[in-house]
Amino acid sequence: xxxxxxxxxxxxxxxxxxxxxxxxxxxxxxxxxxxxxxxxxxxxxxxxxxxxxxxxxxxxxxxxxxxxxxxxxxxxxxxxxxxxxxxxxxxxxxxxxxxxxxxxxx
Amino acid sequence: xxxxxxxxxxxxxxxxxxxxxxxxxxxxxxxxxxxxxxxxxxxxxxxxxxxxxxxxxxxxxxxxxxxxxxxxxxxxxxxxxxxxxxxxxxxxxxxxxxxxxxxxxxxxxxxxxxxxxxxxxxxxxxxxxxxxxxxxxxxxxxxxxxxxxxxxxxxxxxxxxxxxxxxxxxxxxxxxxxxxxxxxxxxxxxxxxxxxxxxxxxxxxxxxxxxxxxxxxxxxxxxxxxxxxxxxxxxxxxxxxxxxxxxxxxxxxxxxxxxxxxxxxxxxxxxxxxxxxxxxxxxxxxxxxxxxxxxxxxxxxxxxxxxxxxxxxxxxxxxxxxxxxxxxxxxxxxxxxxxxxxxxxxxxxxxxxxxxxxxxxxxxxxxxxxxxxxxxxxxxxxxxxxxxxxxxxxxxxxxxxxxxxxxxxxxxxxxxxx
Numbered sequence: 001x002x003x004x005x006x007x008x009x010x011x012x013x014x015x016x017x018x019x020x021x022x023x024x025x026x027x028x029x030x031x032x033x034x035x036x037x038x039x040x041x042x043x044x045x046x047x048x049x050x051x052x053x054x055x056x057x058x059x060x061x062x063x064x065x066x067x068x069x070x071x072x073x074x075x076x077x078x079x080x081x082x083x084x085x086x087x088x089x090x091x092x093x094x095x096x097x098x099x100x101x102x103x104x105x106x
Numbered sequence: 107x108x109x110x111x112x113x114x115x116x117x118x119x120x121x122x123x124x125x126x127x128x129x130x131x132x133x134x135x136x137x138x139x140x141x142x143x144x145x146x147x148x149x150x151x152x153x154x155x156x157x158x159x160x161x162x163x164x165x166x167x168x169x170x171x172x173x174x175x176x177x178x179x180x181x182x183x184x185x186x187x188x189x190x191x192x193x194x195x196x197x198x199x200x201x202x203x204x205x206x207x208x209x210x211x212x213x214x215x216x217x218x219x220x221x222x223x224x225x226x227x228x229x230x231x232x233x234x235x236x237x238x239x240x241x242x243x244x245x246x247x248x249x250x251x252x253x254x255x256x257x258x259x260x261x262x263x264x265x266x267x268x269x270x271x272x273x274x275x276x277x278x279x280x281x282x283x284x285x286x287x288x289x290x291x292x293x294x295x296x297x298x299x300x301x302x303x304x305x306x307x308x309x310x311x312x313x314x315x316x317x318x319x320x321x322x323x324x325x326x327x328x329x330x331x332x333x334x335x336x337x338x339x340x341x342x343x344x345x346x347x348x349x350x351x352x353x354x355x356x357x358x359x360x361x362x363x364x365x366x367x368x369x370x371x372x373x374x375x376x377x378x379x380x381x382x383x384x385x386x387x388x389x390x391x392x393x394x395x396x397x398x399x400x401x402x403x404x405x406x407x408x409x410x411x412x413x414x415x416x417x418x419x420x421x422x423x424x425x426x427x428x429x430x431x432x433x434x435x436x437x438x439x440x441x442x443x444x445x446x447x448x449x450x451x452x453x454x455x456x457x458x459x460x461x462x463x464x465x466x467x468x469x470x471x472x473x474x475x476x477x478x479x480x481x482x483x484x485x486x487x488x489x490x491x492x493x494x495x496x497x498x499x500x501x502x503x504x505x506x507x508x509x510x511x512x513x514x515x516x517x518x519x520x521x522x523x524x
Contacts (some may be wrong), residue, residue: 037461038461039461039462039466040179040462040468041459041462043179043183043468044183045179045182045183045468045469045472046466046468046472047472067183070185070213070217070469070470071469071470073217074217074220074221074224074470075224076221076224076225076228077228077229103229104228104229106229
């Protein structure tokens with residue numbers, strides 16, 4: 001089990017204990033974290049699971065592939081720490097991960 | 107059942123019967139089947155027997171039909187293999203009247219232009235638009251004649267979406283009917299009562315360009331503001347567009363922001379009438395509305411397809427697609443694919459995972475205005491349910507003769523207040 005934390009734009013905090021192996025998007029969906037729609041079901045093709053990853057964790061993630069890069073690139077609210085949470089696989093290494101949810105997905 | 111027949115090849119047969127054809131003769135792109143609402147059986151057959159289907163001869167030349175959800179996802183998200191450049195409908199544009207628009211471009215130009223237009227439907231604008239939309243919906247609904255038969259399409263769906271579009275463009279409000287007209291003209295099949303020739307279409311679209319060029323010239327000399335015209339004429343990637351490119355992007359935004367929401371607003375009324383138990387569910391608990399909106403958009407699938415051109419030889423679900431082949435993704439079929447969507451043929455307003463539908467497309471061309479569309483339809487149903495116990499469909503809907511824009515020109519209804 002690892003702990004991941006989603007912080008809504010409003011400031012509401014969701015601390016979640018989860019098994020590893022599923023994507024961060026799935027963790028959010030399974031725990032009813034608001035602001036993650038995941039319309040494409042994890043296919044990296046709708047960009048409705050956008051998160052801002054806390055800077056302490058950025059270098060622990062593998063960089064976005066071309067498709068994720070394309071989908072993020074269309075968003076004018078993209079930041080350097082923007083990622084699609086369906087592309088982040090939870091692992092022991094990410095125990096303690098903190099991500100912020102963007103206002104535009106609220 | 108219609109008695110229309112096709113006697114061009116193998117004698118008389120019912121063109122609306124999917125089993126009146128050999129598999130390789132099936133051409134799902136006939137506009138007439140969309141008008142008569144008989145297309146579904148053809149897609150059902152293809153999903154079962156030949157999910158990636160080649161049609162060697164059609165009015166629009168040879169083309170592949172992709173009919174299953176997963177295969178459509180694959181094509182839609184493989185923009186390096188399946189190109190949008192030059193057009194996104196099965197019908198070819200006119201070579202002498204090409205309308206470049208970002209939906210019909212590949213990377214990187216697509217991304218550059220889309221990013222300019224994107225903020226108009228961004229979260230800040232949506233928040234500002236919410237109360238405006240609500241007030242307009244209220245005004246429109248309060249003006250409707252309770253207890254009399256009227257056309258829902260004209261009085262509600264068109265009126266509401268056209269007002270919204272006028273707001274997005276900051277278009278002179280009194281002239282807003284022009285937007286509806288240009289939207290219809292841009293997509294109409296010839297001879298269906300809107301226009302009869304390509305020349306007529308071009309003439310009216312040039313009028314559209316002339317009108318919008320005036321708006322451009324006003325706004326380019328004013329400080330930038332939040333409407334679409336101002337964004338385009340001040341945006342780095344769009345400020346030097348030539349006139350046809352400007353027209354192309356206008357048509358994209360007019361059609362994209364108009365026909366689609368319009369037909370979902372009508373489709374929802376029809377779906378609830380065809381499924382009275384669902385209507386009862388809605389009356390019992392209106393908190394289901396956001397979920398219902400996604401289900402309406404899936405059920406209606408306001409754009410039946412999008413087309414691509416293969417940039418290289420590739421294999422899709424076992425079929426060899428050649429470089430240059432036309433590939434049509436039938437969203438209208440994928441949204442009924444039982445292998446991904448349980449009870450796909452049923453309209454279920456509290457369906458689980460209702461957002462997981464194809465109507466907005468996926469990948470870099472995914473609908474830009476989807477949040478605005480959902481918001482409009484949401485507000486419409488919230489305000490409808492406050493006022494009317496029943497919107498009763500009292501006659502047959504008249505459907506549009508088009509394999510692209512899947513919608514209605516008439517839906518006779520009668521309202522009953524609470």
